[in-house]
Amino acid sequence: MNETAQQIVDKDRQAYLPVFNRYNLVVERGEGPYVFSVDGEKYIDFLGGIAVNVLGHNYKPLVEAIARQAAKVIHISNLYYTRPQADAAAKLVKLSGLDRAFFANSGAEANEGAIKIARKYAHSIDPDKSQIITALDSFHGRTLATLTATGQPKYHKGFEPLPAGFDYVPYNDIDALERMMSDKTCAVMLETIQGEGGVYPPKDDYLKRVRELCDRHGALLILDEIQAGIGRSGKFFAYENYGIKPDIVTLAKGLAGGVPIGAFISTEEVAKTLKPGDHGTTFGGNPLACAAANVVLDTVPEPKFLAHVVEIGAYLKRRLIELQKKYPALITEVRGKGLILGAELSGANKKTGSEIVADCMNRGAIINCTAGKVLRFIPPLIIEKAHVDEVIDVVDAVLEQSL
Numbered sequence: 001m002n003e004t005a006q007q008i009v010d011k012d013r014q015a016y017l018p019v020f021n022r023y024n025l026v027v028e029r030g031e032g033p034y035v036f037s038v039d040g041e042k043y044i045d046f047l048g049g050i051a052v053n054v055l056g057h058n059y060k061p062l063v064e065a066i067a068r069q070a071a072k073v074i075h076i077s078n079l080y081y082t083r084p085q086a087d088a089a090a091k092l093v094k095l096s097g098l099d100r101a102f103f104a105n106s107g108a109e110a111n112e113g114a115i116k117i118a119r120k121y122a123h124s125i126d127p128d129k130s131q132i133i134t135a136l137d138s139f140h141g142r143t144l145a146t147l148t149a150t151g152q153p154k155y156h157k158g159f160e161p162l163p164a165g166f167d168y169v170p171y172n173d174i175d176a177l178e179r180m181m182s183d184k185t186c187a188v189m190l191e192t193i194q195g196e197g198g199v200y201p202p203k204d205d206y207l208k209r210v211r212e213l214c215d216r217h218g219a220l221l222i223l224d225e226i227q228a229g230i231g232r233s234g235k236f237f238a239y240e241n242y243g244i245k246p247d248i249v250t251l252a253k254g255l256a257g258g259v260p261i262g263a264f265i266s267t268e269e270v271a272k273t274l275k276p277g278d279h280g281t282t283f284g285g286n287p288l289a290c291a292a293a294n295v296v297l298d299t300v301p302e303p304k305f306l307a308h309v310v311e312i313g314a315y316l317k318r319r320l321i322e323l324q325k326k327y328p329a330l331i332t333e334v335r336g337k338g339l340i341l342g343a344e345l346s347g348a349n350k351k352t353g354s355e356i357v358a359d360c361m362n363r364g365a366i367i368n369c370t371a372g373k374v375l376r377f378i379p380p381l382i383i384e385k386a387h388v389d390e391v392i393d394v395v396d397a398v399l400e401q402s403l
């Protein structure tokens with residue numbers, strides 16, 4: 001006999017470490033931009049596994065590539081070459097205009113590797129060149145170094161002592177960054193578009209000026225595109241929107257369409273400071289994960305695919321701005337680029353952000369609230385206008401009841 005949803009929830013609650021505030025939904029399967037509960041209820045998914053399921057659920061070419069690779073070899077260790085890994089690395093190098101790619105298993109691990117390679121490079125110039133500057137309200141992961149890089153004290157509390165050498169500046173404040181930098185700055189690490197912190201895109205020429213400051217001080221620019229990369233901004237790499245190139249870029253979330261993976265890509269000059277033995281991973285970039293990544297890397301960078309993201313992202317943004325105009329007391333701002341969009345709540349609502357998210361779910365739409373007050377829309381990149389309308393109708397009805 002099949003377990004009921006309630007039995008699954010009860011079992012999980014007794015065994016799984018409860019670090020997530022979960023919604024009362026047990027997912028069975030997905031199809032395109034929809035997911036279905038074990039009870040057969042249908043939901044439109046505008047969270048996409050937190051910006052992961054870029055090709056939607058049950059995307060046949062991805063499912064088939066995973067099955068084909070699983071039947072050949074799932075894992076073999078990085079002591080040997082595999083075709084999927086060589087292909088994926090070559091594609092990332094070509095797309096980024098950088099020189100060397102390394103695969104990890106998650107975003108945090110990709111950033112951890114980026115921090116390590118930056119430190120090793122700077123050490124080769126000056127052992128005191130170790131300062132890493134990141135932004136307030138950033139999010140870079142949950143390992144000790146990446147949670148330290150994360151400029152939000154709430155993630156640090158109770159885990160001290162933290163790794164040394166990290167300083168923080170407000171995002172989009174070029175003067176604060178300039179004051180913080182010196183020739184002891186090893187790297188500036190930023191999200192190209194801040195995600196978790198509340199969906200903040202960079203202002204006008206901010207990233208250009210960051211690039212200039214890095215060049216002036218011989219510091220590396222690390223861009224964390226774990227959330228904003230993989231086509232989400234309308235370009236494959238979000239930095240392509242801003243006319244700059246980082247020294248190191250990190251990817252994860254959408255890179256293999258849902259199979260765990262992370263990557264950092266760097267220039268040869270930086271990469272060559274890591275010698276055999278300086279870094280490594282058992283699972284990272286195994287043939288199964290890379291076979292999945294190759295499907296994403298053959299699909300998302302296509303001009304037609306990216307044009308679709310631009311068009312549908314503009315449509316979703318337009319519809320959100322309409323909601324803002326309809327509920328000016330509830331929504332103060334709509335911001336973002338492509339399909340990483342946020343609608344900031346005023347705080348005057350009868351309901352909190354997470355209550356609004358729960359109400360949307362009860363009406364069949366999965367969205368998210370981040371930073372306590374920003375409704376975040378990071379759906380699969382394959383959504384169509386009708387899907388946008390479906391979600392907007394739900395959010396509209398929920399906001400109407402939140403007045």
Ligand SMILES: *Cc1c(COP(=O)(O)O)cnc(C)c1O
Binds near residue numbers: 106139141224228252
């Ligand atoms: C999600 C995220 C991470 C962490 O990725 P994990 O796979 O959860 O370790 C790091 N940086 C950004 C910008 C993210 O959105």
